[in-house]
Amino acid sequence: MEFSSKLLENAVNEMSQLPGIGKRTALRLVLHLLRQPESQTFQLADALSKVRKEINFCKSCHNISDNILCEICENPNRNTELICVVEDIRDVMAVENTSSFKGLYHVLGGKISPMDGIGPQDLNISTLVEKVKAGKVKELIFAMSPTMEGDTTNFYIFRQLQGYNVTTSTIARGVAAGNELEYTDEVTLGRSIIDRVPFEASLKS
Amino acid sequence: MEFSSKLLENAVNEMSQLPGIGKRTALRLVLHLLRQPESQTFQLADALSKVRKEINFCKSCHNISDNILCEICENPNRNTELICVVEDIRDVMAVENTSSFKGLYHVLGGKISPMDGIGPQDLNISTLVEKVKAGKVKELIFAMSPTMEGDTTNFYIFRQLQGYNVTTSTIARGVAAGNELEYTDEVTLGRSIIDRVPFEASLKS
Numbered sequence: 001m002e003f004s005s006k007l008l009e010n011a012v013n014e015m016s017q018l019p020g021i022g023k024r025t026a027l028r029l030v031l032h033l034l035r036q037p038e039s040q041t042f043q044l045a046d047a048l049s050k051v052r053k054e055i056n057f058c059k060s061c062h063n064i065s066d067n068i069l070c071e072i073c074e075n076p077n078r079n080t081e082l083i084c085v086v087e088d089i090r091d092v093m094a095v096e097n098t099s100s101f102k103g104l105y106h107v108l109g110g111k112i113s114p115m116d117g118i119g120p121q122d123l124n125i126s127t128l129v130e131k132v133k134a135g136k137v138k139e140l141i142f143a144m145s146p147t148m149e150g151d152t153t154n155f156y157i158f159r160q161l162q163g164y165n166v167t168t169s170t171i172a173r174g175v176a177a178g179n180e181l182e183y184t185d186e187v188t189l190g191r192s193i194i195d196r197v198p199f200e201a202s203l204k205s
Numbered sequence: 206m207e208f209s210s211k212l213l214e215n216a217v218n219e220m221s222q223l224p225g226i227g228k229r230t231a232l233r234l235v236l237h238l239l240r241q242p243e244s245q246t247f248q249l250a251d252a253l254s255k256v257r258k259e260i261n262f263c264k265s266c267h268n269i270s271d272n273i274l275c276e277i278c279e280n281p282n283r284n285t286e287l288i289c290v291v292e293d294i295r296d297v298m299a300v301e302n303t304s305s306f307k308g309l310y311h312v313l314g315g316k317i318s319p320m321d322g323i324g325p326q327d328l329n330i331s332t333l334v335e336k337v338k339a340g341k342v343k344e345l346i347f348a349m350s351p352t353m354e355g356d357t358t359n360f361y362i363f364r365q366l367q368g369y370n371v372t373t374s375t376i377a378r379g380v381a382a383g384n385e386l387e388y389t390d391e392v393t394l395g396r397s398i399i400d401r402v403p404f405e406a407s408l409k410s
Contacts, residue, residue: 002301004276005269011256014249018234029223041257044219045250051216052246055239064210071209096207
């Protein structure tokens with residue numbers, strides 16, 4: 001792509017570093033900004049710089065936070081004996097949106113993935129083990145993605161916790177609400193039969 | 206979406222103002238930046254602010270340029286009597302990429318579109334008419350998108366130039382290189398038969 005302006009070229013190059021944004025899309029976005037009032041670009045640039053410079057991660061659960069502890073960890077109404085282990089802060093948001101969980105979280109920051117060069121030491125696993133060792137956690141809920149890497153990570157943590165008095169569970173796998181049975185893959189459908197729940201219990205939610 | 210950090214929320218909100226970028230994508234992009242070295246975010250923010258603050262449009266053709274006149278208008282090897290009229294600077298890039306055009310450009314900055322509230326006065330039409338009035342232009346090539354708005358814009362400019370000694374042409378419409386005839390729409394195919402070119406001429410390119 002030949003640019004008539006070095007400034008434009010530079011902006012497009014930087015923009016196209018973002019995942020999923022190629023040169024053409026980057027050009028479209030930058031040209032859009034050029035057509036909008038200056039303030040929009042400055043606010044965007046400022047917000048990005050600021051979040052990168054001042055961002056904090058909660059000392060306890062590693063969630064993104066503006067303070068030393070995040071709002072969830074600081075909330076006295078949450079059950080501190082129940083910890084939901086998630087991969088990413090987006091998963092915290094997803095679980096929070098369900099309003100079904102009143103415990104705390106622990107954000108691992110990824111999952112064990114040898115193919116991508118991510119080992120246990122790259123994740124926030126040691127702080128989780130310490131929490132358990134301190135004896136204040138009664139149950140860990142593994143809420144990782146149901147993939148090979150997710151399962152590996154769950155199993156690794158499970159092994160680290162052998163000998164400690166903590167209950168571990170994983171979120172249920174089964175057919176999603178609104179899904180047609182005939183389009184559900186066989187692993188999920190098989191799992192949902194093995195993990196069937198008493199009908200009375202299913203009426204509660 | 207519930208955010209655990211105001212800074213993050215702010216960055217995501219600003220990012221999602223961009224066209225085609227929703228809240229979820231914006232969050233993914235911002236979280237990506239948070240995982241990269243700080244310098245990447247700062248360079249992006251800086252490049253965007255800079256292009257917005259210092260951007261210039263060529264005084265003659267309205268292309269984006271770092272100087273008063275763009276590189277194309279300043280190039281002494283270009284044919285100044287031939288002007289290609291385009292909608293957007295992206296079209297300048299597209300035509301330049303073909304290396305088939307050695308004249309100058311005139312960027313209208315859009316097309317007449319009453320539905321979007323864009324009239325002739327919102328486009329760089331008067332400066333084009335002045336160029337023609339000055340008598341230094343021999344031919345105008347209309348290279349607008351082949352849509353209703355593009356055709357309207359072409360026709361409007363054509364009418365403005367009645368009585369001046371200038372040749373006007375539009376880029377050829379026809380079947381695209383590599384396309385299957387059976388999948389070409391009937392308007393395009395019909396046009397390509399009416400506008401057929403001598404076979405010898407087609408051998409040249």
